[in-house]
Amino acid sequence: MKNPTVSIVIPTYNEKENISRIIEMLRKSLRGVEHEIVFVDDNSPDGTSCEIKNFIKNSSKIHLIHRVGRRGLSGAIIEGIFAARSDLVAVMDCDLQHDETKLRDMLDLFYKDASLDIVIGSRFTADGEISINAFSKIRKLGSKVTTFLIKKLLRIKSTDPLSGFFMVKRESFLKKSDKLQTQGFKVLADFLATSGTSIEIKEVGYSFKNRVAGESKMSFLTALELIGLVLSQILNGRVSIKFILFCMVGLSGIFVQLLITGLAMLLTNQFPTSQTVGIIAAMTSNYFLNNIITFKERKLKSLDLIRGLFSFYLICSLGAFTNIAIATYVFYFSYNWLISSFIGACIGAVWNFTLTSIFTWKS
Ligand code: GDD
Ligand code: MN
Numbered sequence: 374m375k376n377p378t379v380s381i382v383i384p385t386y387n388e389k390e391n392i393s394r395i396i397e398m399l400r401k402s403l404r405g406v407e408h409e410i411v412f413v414d415d416n417s418p419d420g421t422s423c424e425i426k427n428f429i430k431n432s433s434k435i436h437l438i439h440r441v442g443r444r445g446l447s448g449a450i451i452e453g454i455f456a457a458r459s460d461l462v463a464v465m466d467c468d469l470q471h472d473e474t475k476l477r478d479m480l481d482l483f484y485k486d487a488s489l490d491i492v493i494g495s496r497f498t499a500d501g502e503i504s505i506n507a508f509s510k511i512r513k514l515g516s517k518v519t520t521f522l523i524k525k526l527l528r529i530k531s532t533d534p535l536s537g538f539f540m541v542k543r544e545s546f547l548k549k550s551d552k553l554q555t556q557g558f559k560v561l562a563d564f565l566a567t568s569g570t571s572i573e574i575k576e577v578g579y580s581f582k583n584r585v586a587g588e589s590k591m592s593f594l595t596a597l598e599l600i601g602l603v604l605s606q607i608l609n610g611r612v613s614i615k616f617i618l619f620c621m622v623g624l625s626g627i628f629v630q631l632l633i634t635g636l637a638m639l640l641t642n643q644f645p646t647s648q649t650v651g652i653i654a655a656m657t658s659n660y661f662l663n664n665i666i667t668f669k670e671r672k673l674k675s676l677d678l679i680r681g682l683f684s685f686y687l688i689c690s691l692g693a694f695t696n697i698a699i700a701t702y703v704f705y706f707s708y709n710w711l712i713s714s715f716i717g718a719c720i721g722a723v724w725n726f727t728l729t730s731i732f733t734w735k736s
Pocket of ligand 1: 383384385386387388413414415444445446449465466467468470535536537538558559581588589590591
């Protein structure tokens with residue numbers, strides 16, 4: 374069978390009501406263009422995948438990758454691009470916020486310029502915009518400021534690196550795929566930062582519209598993952614977003630420990646007891662935060678949540694011993710308490726992260 378000209382990858386999570394609409398809109402705007410649609414659904418509880426399967430029955434152009442036990446927009450998009458059959462792949466939201474009529478303009482740009490690697494749908498070009506009711510004033514401002522910072526920090530030339538709407542040469546994308554992070558929301562920014570000046574980019578302005586049905590999955594967590602992505606890029610991809618989130622939670626634990634130790638001192642005036650209570654409080658808050666932030670796609674519930682807490686206590690206590698042992702060893706050679714303590718803390722963090730990923734959150 375001949376490969377289609379373009380594959381449209383559409384990640385979905387709870388988008389049941391938008392499926393028929395997007396299929397119809399794409400059918401209209403891509404009339405005459407050989408295409409396929411690849412939905413990537415993370416087992417949405419609202420039954421999005423069943424809705425997609427109803428359309429698959431009647432069309433060989435529609436495909437579904439149904440992922441179970443996994444969550445994440447970036448990972449879903451990467452898998453969709455891997456599975457796509459055409460040389461050109463477009464990525465867009467399912468909720469009709471991205472302008473499907475621009476797909477033809479994107480295709481034209483590729484036809485005119487064979488060396489092009491990616492065309493980005495941008496909200497920030499002369500003819501691009503965020504339509505008035507699409508975002509609250511706060512999110513609009515947040516979006517502009519974040520875009521500015523990301524461009525500076527990751528040295529990206531595009532006007533809209535946080536866009537979720539783009540068309541890319543499949544081969545150019547897959548070349549970088551083993552360096553891209555599956556966690557997070559911003560695979561385009563990751564791809565642009567990873568590729569640097571080695572790729573050729575063009576942009577098409579479009580009007581970012583209001584979501585048709587359902588809710589946005591953007592959240593405070595998405596923002597944390599974006600910070601993780603920036604740090605990971607700055608460290609040349611040597612550490613994962615997950616490890617950075619784990620360390621951020623660890624830092625928050627220091628504040629919890631100081632706060633609770635201080636309160637306990639006020640109540641008991643007994644330092645060893647207060648310090649112990651502070652440490653237990655910090656470990657407990659670290660555990661619950663990691664459960665909803667770092668390991669959100671493997672979130673533990675009910676009995677597993679309690680079992681996980683005790684395995685977390687155990688692993689982190691052993692981590693503290695490792696930390697002390699390594700720091701003491703380094704101090705023996707360096708006589709520098711700061712370096713020794715820092716190295717101990719780093720090894721302790723790696724220990725805690727590795728073992729809790731395996732045993733507490735069972736990777
Ligand atoms: N498979 C899968 N797994 N799909 C997901 C997940 C997930 O964990 N989270 C979100 N999606 C799907 C949604 O169902 C939607 O089709 C698309 O990914 C984007 O999610 P939205 O919830 O609609 O995000 P948004 O509209 O707030 O932000 C979008 O537009 C921005 C501007 O272009 C995203 O595309 C952002 O990346 C983009 O910056
Ligand atoms: Mn959207």
